[in-house]
Amino acid sequence: MGGKEENTTVERIKIMMTLFDDTELFTTGNSPKRYYDLPDMELMQYDGFVPKAEADVFYEKLLHNTPWREYQMPMYDKIVTAPRMIAWYGEPEEAGEGSLPWTPELLLLRKKVEKETGLSFNAVLLNLYRNGSDSVAWHSDKEHRIGSNPNIASVTFGQTRPFRFRHKTDKSIPQVEIPLHHGTLLLMSGTTNTYWEHHIPKSAKEMLPRINLTFRLVKSL
Ligand SMILES: O=C(O)CCC(=O)C(=O)O
Numbered sequence: 001m002g003g004k005e006e007n008t009t010v011e012r013i014k015i016m017m018t019l020f021d022d023t024e025l026f027t028t029g030n031s032p033k034r035y036y037d038l039p040d041m042e043l044m045q046y047d048g049f050v051p052k053a054e055a056d057v058f059y060e061k062l063l064h065n066t067p068w069r070e071y072q073m074p075m076y077d078k079i080v081t082a083p084r085m086i087a088w089y090g091e092p093e094e095a096g097e098g099s100l101p102w103t104p105e106l107l108l109l110r111k112k113v114e115k116e117t118g119l120s121f122n123a124v125l126l127n128l129y130r131n132g133s134d135s136v137a138w139h140s141d142k143e144h145r146i147g148s149n150p151n152i153a154s155v156t157f158g159q160t161r162p163f164r165f166r167h168k169t170d171k172s173i174p175q176v177e178i179p180l181h182h183g184t185l186l187l188m189s190g191t192t193n194t195y196w197e198h199h200i201p202k203s204a205k206e207m208l209p210r211i212n213l214t215f216r217l218v219k220s221l
């Protein structure tokens with residue numbers, strides 16, 4: 001490739017980046033925090049919420065020290081094994097008898113999330129996507145114990161995967177795709193989970209493990 005062409009490519013990338021910044025269709029502001037301005041949605045994304053060096057440590061510890069388990073879920077008229085592994089932490093009175101006790105790392109992360117969001121959480125669901133074949137189907141987080149309009153704070157470590165949203169009733173609203181990176185915080189609040197579903201698609205590309213934590217406030221039954 002000649003120098004001129006290379007320059008052209010660099011220029012094109014620069015222009016694309018500028019365009020991308022200027023035409024952030026759904027977001028406002030230049031800080032690492034983005035607030036999406038979409039109907040029935042309150043969504044805040046904070047890339048680099050956990051700085052890389054710290055995120056690397058969380059990733060390694062969570063990947064290797066979590067008692068990951070498979071679980072069965074209903075799919076149409078069958079019971080199938082979910083295409084990912086999970087772990088559920090919280091106090092048994094609130095999160096149920098089967099919940100695991102908080103670990104120092106998870107408490108540290110919970111504190112950090114609570115400080116950033118000004119919200120309280122008492123349980124966390126960990127998901128492990130082992131490779132591109134793991135996924136989560138379209139759903140909203142409407143576990144009855146959370147109540148309607150739950151605040152859910154999601155933190156991601158490892159492989160970046162696209163997180164998609166679609167409006168449940170107004171199909172004229174385009175789907176939204178947000179890449180969730182190593183260390184990104186995504187806060188879903190207001191009516192987000194009442195009106196929108198979310199989903200992590202499978203990918204044919206080779207992918208490293210991804211860990212996602214969703215901090216939740218559950219109430220005892
Ligand atoms: O992996 C994610 O980013 C989301 C997981 C999720 O939607 C859930 O656990 O309810």
Ligand SMILES: [Fe+2]
Binds near residue numbers: 139140141198
């Ligand atoms: Fe979810």
